[in-house]
Amino acid sequence: MKTFLTNLSIVIFLVSCTTAPEKKEIKNEKINEFAIVIHGGAGTILKKNMTPEKEKAYQDKLKEAITVGYTILKNGGKSIDAVEKTIHVLENSPLFNAGKGAVFTHEETNELDASIMTGNDLNAGAIAGVTDIKNPISLARKVMENSEHVMLSGKGASIFAKEQGIEIVDPKYFYTESRFKSLQRVKEKMKAELDHDGKTAFYDPIIKDSKFGTVGCVALDKNGNITAGTSTGGMTNKRWNRIGDAPIIGSGTYANNATCGVSSTGWGEYFIRAQVAHDISAIMDYKGVSLKEAAREVIQNKLTKLGGTGGIIAVDKNGNMVFEFNTAGMYRASMNAKGEAEVKIYKE
Numbered sequence: 001m002k003t004f005l006t007n008l009s010i011v012i013f014l015v016s017c018t019t020a021p022e023k024k025e026i027k028n029e030k031i032n033e034f035a036i037v038i039h040g041g042a043g044t045i046l047k048k049n050m051t052p053e054k055e056k057a058y059q060d061k062l063k064e065a066i067t068v069g070y071t072i073l074k075n076g077g078k079s080i081d082a083v084e085k086t087i088h089v090l091e092n093s094p095l096f097n098a099g100k101g102a103v104f105t106h107e108e109t110n111e112l113d114a115s116i117m118t119g120n121d122l123n124a125g126a127i128a129g130v131t132d133i134k135n136p137i138s139l140a141r142k143v144m145e146n147s148e149h150v151m152l153s154g155k156g157a158s159i160f161a162k163e164q165g166i167e168i169v170d171p172k173y174f175y176t177e178s179r180f181k182s183l184q185r186v187k188e189k190m191k192a193e194l195d196h197d198g199k200t201a202f203y204d205p206i207i208k209d210s211k212f213g214t215v216g217c218v219a220l221d222k223n224g225n226i227t228a229g230t231s232t233g234g235m236t237n238k239r240w241n242r243i244g245d246a247p248i249i250g251s252g253t254y255a256n257n258a259t260c261g262v263s264s265t266g267w268g269e270y271f272i273r274a275q276v277a278h279d280i281s282a283i284m285d286y287k288g289v290s291l292k293e294a295a296r297e298v299i300q301n302k303l304t305k306l307g308g309t310g311g312i313i314a315v316d317k318n319g320n321m322v323f324e325f326n327t328a329g330m331y332r333a334s335m336n337a338k339g340e341a342e343v344k345i346y347k348e
């Protein structure tokens with residue numbers, strides 16, 4: 001009997017050793033009292049295609065933008081203000097595919113999308129397909145704060161903008177020569193492909209040339225509130241009022257004070273199908289893993305397996321800042337509570 005009991009206890013011990021769940025050590029300590037990260041798009045961004053002047057122009061603008069948000073956070077301001085004002089700097093620059101530098105549609109117009117979300121109340125606002133709003137992120141904020149809706153689009157969104165005192169511009173404001181030339185290049189390539197195999201080629205030429213210049217910002221303030229925002233002109237040569245992931249809550253933007261805030265950039269259709277931003281938060285929530293692990297899983301595994309390209313920026317409730325992308329580069333910057341900034345373009 002004694003031998004039987006001894007053997008039984010050995011078996012129980014061995015079984016418990018092999019089936020016990022692996023314990024993951026997640027450091028639940030504040031790394032930064034406040035933090036901010038931004039992106040200016042991901043894609044085939046290679047050093048060999050850059051001039052030193054162009055590289056510097058991007059770095060300077062990213063630094064200028066993140067400093068605006070950092071200063072607000074340092075002075076005890078709200079993350080929503082930091083995100084909105086930081087994105088204004090990027091939207092007002094022709095360097096990025098948002099606001100002033102928005103890409104052209106097939107019909108040679110500009111259609112802008114944006115969204116914002118606050119992590120304390122899971123409130124959100126978004127606009128899609130607007131043609132005359134100087135700073136789409138501000139209109140997304142107004143939708144969140146002053147309407148009962150989450151997303152407005154097209155002409156209706158412009159009417160709401162006027163009522164809210166949001167700056168309206170002539171659609172010609174969005175004309176930039178370089179974006180217009182990009183559209184012509186894509187159309188030329190499309191024509192060449194059509195001549196070649198006679199099939200309709202719409203996205204292919206864009207993707208081969210793919211640079212996603214969307215802008216985004218995620219910030220954690222001193223009160224522990226996380227806000228995420230994203231703004232874009234979408235994809236060059238888009239048609240039929242195509243809308244990407246940027247204004248889709250859970251794909252392009254997500255924020256939850258219990259987990260993290262995320263802003264995406266990349267091939268929008270895939271980001272919508274993979275529900276990238278929300279998925280990162282959900283994995284942290286349900287599996288108890290770190291932001292870095294959750295982001296890597298969604299971008300390098302789930303999104304990549306689907307065939308999607310792009311990346312995300314994120315901040316968690318403890319001020320950990322994460323960048324994750326599967327492209328050659330991503331315009332990006334971070335700034336911690338000490339005011340230490342990191343501005344990067346290419347893959348490390």
Ligand code: ASP
Nearest residue numbers: 212213214234244266268
């Ligand atoms: N995600 C954006 C879209 O699909 C494009 C980008 O990131 O530049 O509309």
